[in-house]
Amino acid sequence: MCPMKLLKVTAASATVFALALTATACGSDDGGDSGNGGGKKITVGIKYDQPGIGLKEPDGSFSGFDVDVATYVAKQLGYDAKNIEFKETPSADRENALKRGDVDFIVASYSINDERKKQVDFAGPYLLAHQDLLVRADEKGISEGTDLNGKKLCSVTGSTSAQNVKKEIAPKANLQEVGTYSECVDGLASGAVDALTTDDSILAGYSAQEQYKGKFKLVGLKLSNENYGIGVKKGDTEMVDKINKALEKMVSDKSWDKAVQENFGDSYKNEPAPKIGDIVK
Template identity: 70%
Template sequence: MKLHKASAAVAAVLTLSLAATACGSGEDSGSGGDKITIGIKFDQPGLGLKTPDGKYTGFDVDVATYVAKELGYEASDIVWKQAPSAERENLIKNGDVKFVVATYSITDKRKQEVDFAGPYLLAHQDLLVRADDSSITKVEDLNSKKLCSVTGSTSAQNVKNKLAPKADLQQLGGYSECLTGLENGAVDALTTDDSILAGFAAQQQHQGKFKLVGLKMSDENYGIGLKKGDKDLHSKINKALEKMKSDGSWDKFVKANFGPANYKNEPAPEITEAS
């Protein structure tokens, strides 16, 4: 009797699981009403930020929302999932997200694991300094300065190893800590992608305090990461990005998210990652 009850319970669980799976399968159809899960950053102002009231803002969020709409999803159909840099490939490969829009630079190494659509933004490594600091106009000026970046940052190592070997590199836990140090004079400059720097500088509490130096120490083509071999989705995302550029939405998103930092962005890049 007990065995019969257990079998019935297992059967019920299996039935529920199958039903749930069937319900979830609509995510891939692109039809309205179903949900789509998209990976973004939760901690990058101007790009991908989860605000204290639970909203999501930033350029990457605007781009992802636009692309999702072109795929047949309303903003209310989107489930946002945090995509830290080290987890982006795993989230895509495991099917935890449909695609990732998270300051995701297209590199040959990453293309071995995932596919990219785009690019949709060309960023460059740059420096952020105090608005009244005229002593740093080129990267070599950092040789006598304190440079801040986050722990493990390739940007910081790029400066230290190749461009300004005598810079006093301070590595902190997050960009917000570097900004605090920059504001109070504990450090002289912060380095990472100019888009990320502009996002922080454009925050209301930081407006007017900092400026981008305007150096182009690297080229970072941001792409939308998706599962390898999904040619249909790849083609649809590229088509959406082309439309976003042509109808003026791309310019609107740049101005809304980076405008207060006087970010001198590159024009919308040509889409080169064909499916």
Template identity: 70%
Template structure:
């Protein structure tokens, strides 16, 4: 990927400084060959634009961020072991040591911070809605009243629209975001709601280019962080890597590469420790 060609070179000096102390699943303190060294990273496998497993490998914004961070910690791309981290499993995976860190649309919340630590945030997302590109009837959140709004089964995003924002949308439960997009495409639903970054990732897929648009509603703040085990010294090292990614332009390039086709109006890179409530 374009980003990785850039970051592989830019990470070299910093990586050499951290190699001796970086934590990884294959680095147990012995002096074994560097080829045996591994770091295990949790990502989503099924979120286009963010974390997706494909026949060619792994791709998405979270993947690019995690790859950059791993390289700054002293691990080349082929020393990364990717592990699927479903939303309900993330805290347990970190607590058990199944992964060294997780970058998987992982919103920083007080409840989660009781169990794990977070580096970042590295992206500020917002709950938004995706609508047809030619739909001019939904210009503000109140326009969702009476509309068919897609809710992915088990998701709280659509429920938030009615419960937290006091709107009166007609919730339609679909099993997956892809199914919601199909309903949006054929007119069965009027809008799909979740984090704007996730919506942008789906809308940026080649088969959907030009068909959908983000409404631009900032209904909630979702501070994406990189999860690590409670008390891990990786937190400080990852924060340094994230700051470097922003400083050298790799963060902006990752946004463009993964969300560009959806015209995602992303927030600027957040400052480390700046959590928007």
């Protein structure tokens, strides 16, 4: 009888152990859960190579205005900074990243436009930038009013800046589209391209980097209005509403002003904080 008793106890113990494993597995899910903290993770898409906007530092930390905005918003949704996972989302992959569910939302110099709104929903805007040109400091051939057709320009694949050049600004320009703005900066420094074109906020961040101080200058154009929004999976109106409330609070408690000053400094003449839903055409 003893062996039988041992068998029964062992079987019962195995059942309890299996149930414990199941409960542990269910409780260890660290995937994002919209607006629900509780120690769970939230994944936010940002840029890794835009100084002042979204930059992955050599020590693995992240800095930039978008990073500060994302961190503030995530906190309002119930997530501590330690529970935020930042994921690199290049311009050309932002819509797909949301569709695949790779990220919960995207804060990555993501300009709101009608074409993108067909694929994703946007909260915001939270910053109004303008497309401009970054040129070498000794450049004299490009200034306000210069015809850019025939010039060697560089921008990022999938960016609104690249689309603006091809459709409106200079359809006959020699436009080089690359994966990151860092590649454009390298091309500008080497003389391979005449100008880097994108949002003035991004250009200001690059020109302010220690290794580039005095080497580049912004032309000072306002070639377009870029309303930065926070991208959310299409149809997730609840998330959009929560993020909009967080952004409104960020402006009202002056955290927005602090983030602008800390990331852009006095050299960037930013526009006032936009009102939620106020898209400047």
